[in-house]
Amino acid sequence: MEYEEQIRRINAIVTSPMKRFKPEELRGIVERYEKNHAKSKQAFERAKKIIPGGVEHNLAFNYPFPLESKKVWDCYMQTVDDVVLTDYLMCGGPIILGHNYKPLTEKITELIQEIGSCHGITHEYEYKAAELLQKHFPSCEKIRWLQSGTEADMLAIRVARVFTGRNHVIKIGGSYHGWSDQLVYDMHIPGTKRMESHGIPKPIFQYIDSAPPNDIEALRKMFKEKRRVAAVIIEPMGGESGAIPVKPGFNKEVEELCRENDALLISDEVVAAFRLHMGGGQAYFDYTPDISVFGKIVGHGYPSAAAIGGREDVMSTVAAGVGGGTKRAYCGGTLAANPLTCAAAYWAIKFVEKTNATEIAGRAATRLSNGLNEVFAQYDLPWFSYNYNATVHFQTSCVFGLDITNPSQAPQIKERKEFMEHMGAALVDQEIISVAGSRFYTCIKHTDEIIDETIKKIDNICQKVE
Numbered sequence: 001m002e003y004e005e006q007i008r009r010i011n012a013i014v015t016s017p018m019k020r021f022k023p024e025e026l027r028g029i030v031e032r033y034e035k036n037h038a039k040s041k042q043a044f045e046r047a048k049k050i051i052p053g054g055v056e057h058n059l060a061f062n063y064p065f066p067l068e069s070k071k072v073w074d075c076y077m078q079t080v081d082d083v084v085l086t087d088y089l090m091c092g093g094p095i096i097l098g099h100n101y102k103p104l105t106e107k108i109t110e111l112i113q114e115i116g117s118c119h120g121i122t123h124e125y126e127y128k129a130a131e132l133l134q135k136h137f138p139s140c141e142k143i144r145w146l147q148s149g150t151e152a153d154m155l156a157i158r159v160a161r162v163f164t165g166r167n168h169v170i171k172i173g174g175s176y177h178g179w180s181d182q183l184v185y186d187m188h189i190p191g192t193k194r195m196e197s198h199g200i201p202k203p204i205f206q207y208i209d210s211a212p213p214n215d216i217e218a219l220r221k222m223f224k225e226k227r228r229v230a231a232v233i234i235e236p237m238g239g240e241s242g243a244i245p246v247k248p249g250f251n252k253e254v255e256e257l258c259r260e261n262d263a264l265l266i267s268d269e270v271v272a273a274f275r276l277h278m279g280g281g282q283a284y285f286d287y288t289p290d291i292s293v294f295g296k297i298v299g300h301g302y303p304s305a306a307a308i309g310g311r312e313d314v315m316s317t318v319a320a321g322v323g324g325g326t327k328r329a330y331c332g333g334t335l336a337a338n339p340l341t342c343a344a345a346y347w348a349i350k351f352v353e354k355t356n357a358t359e360i361a362g363r364a365a366t367r368l369s370n371g372l373n374e375v376f377a378q379y380d381l382p383w384f385s386y387n388y389n390a391t392v393h394f395q396t397s398c399v400f401g402l403d404i405t406n407p408s409q410a411p412q413i414k415e416r417k418e419f420m421e422h423m424g425a426a427l428v429d430q431e432i433i434s435v436a437g438s439r440f441y442t443c444i445k446h447t448d449e450i451i452d453e454t455i456k457k458i459d460n461i462c463q464k465v466e
């Protein structure tokens with residue numbers, strides 16, 4: 001779907017009364033959820049006593065209560081109640097070969113048994129994995145392993161500041177770059193600024209600002225006003241992995257603006273790497289960042305996987321240990337670059353190459369997205385779907401599309417978010433698990449038959465709408 005059409009449809013949804021489930025259908029969805037997931041509910045009651053809110057995962061399903069997983073394989077998740085869900089959560093994006101991909105599991109278990117998982121000094125997988133990552137991301141002349149996307153984004157802005165000797169960092173409104181103090185700013189819904197930054201002193205945001213999505217002129221103006229901009233950080237597909245779709249050419253224009261102003265461009269490839277394209281957002285949209293940020297997908301879901309990579313001169317500022325007064329971007333991480341994670345990165349990339357996973361998962365996503373649009377049209381719903389290769393978005397209540405500066409739209413955040421929760425529950429009712437009731441990640445195990453079955457189940461859901 002073309003960008004102009006995406007924007008026209010988002011505007012149509014947010015300026016019209018929201019479509020809801022028929023009350024009796026929603027009641028049925030919730031009643032069946034309670035009945036079919038009784039053990040998950042018990043687990044939640046127990047967890048609540050020890051874990052704040054009873055749930056830790058951002059992407060977990062909290063309505064009417066979170067589910068507990070027992071086992072995952074291929075594109076399936078079995079809950080503690082032995083309900084088998086078709087999984088499009090894919091652990092929040094990193095799984096593209098399918099869960100527990102046997103050849104990868106074998107490599108990792110062998111490594112643990114033969115050499116041990118954590119050594120504390122350099123191991124060969126550290127540079128072998130970096131070399132392989134570089135093969136697909138030639139802009140990364142040097143690579144440093146880290147432990148989470150949040151940490152990698154944190155280091156990326158620090159490196160940009162050390163290298164340029166400037167302080168200002170600009171992000172794009174609505175984008176997510178982890179939960180570090182400075183980047184918990186203007187997340188999810190553009191224009192929300194400090195709304196979710198409780199516990200972070202205001203001065204922390206002195207040098208962070210955001211530009212409205214896809215508005216190159218606004219960004220140009222900010223460059224003029226601020227002058228001393230160290231970097232602009234972008235999510236290549238647009239905010240929230242493309243839930244706020246990026247305008248074609250925008251990323252390239254940002255790059256040019258950065259070059260004109262001697263600022264660095266940081267490309268957050270945490271979701272886009274290998275899922276959007278083997279060479280991530282930068283290859284797909286044809287731009288060259290100075291720093292790239294990698295996260296969960298580089299280790300195919302194995303823990304402690306993240307990295308930053310970039311131009312050699314920029315990356316030469318990255319340092320650890322006791323310094324000698326030189327200009328350097330300090331970083332650390334006891335578990336960073338451990339052999340287990342680096343081997344997972346090395347073998348995951350090898351298997352993604354071998355299986356052509358990016359393309360296969362992308363084909364499944366296109367089939368799903370097209371099928372959804374046919375179903376939505378059949379029921380005369382304003383909802384729509386599009387995909388960025390192996391990431392499918394389906395817009396129903398369009399909470400991320402709200403303009404919070406518009407007095408008639410801002411108060412709708414709560415009900416539109418609630419609808420996405422209802423959608424999440426309706427999908428579970430059909431034995432499907434999605435990302436937050438609005439996104440599907442695909443993998444090589446999502447066959448045509450599985451996709452077509454999903455489309456039929458979404459047809460069932462559409463029949464429950466008013």
Ligand SMILES: Cc1ncc(COP(=O)(O)O)c(C=O)c1O
Nearest residue numbers: 148149150176177178268270295
């Ligand atoms: C684009 C992007 N950047 C950064 C992060 C943070 O990564 P992590 O959850 O590993 O800290 C995420 C997480 O979903 C992400 O989607």
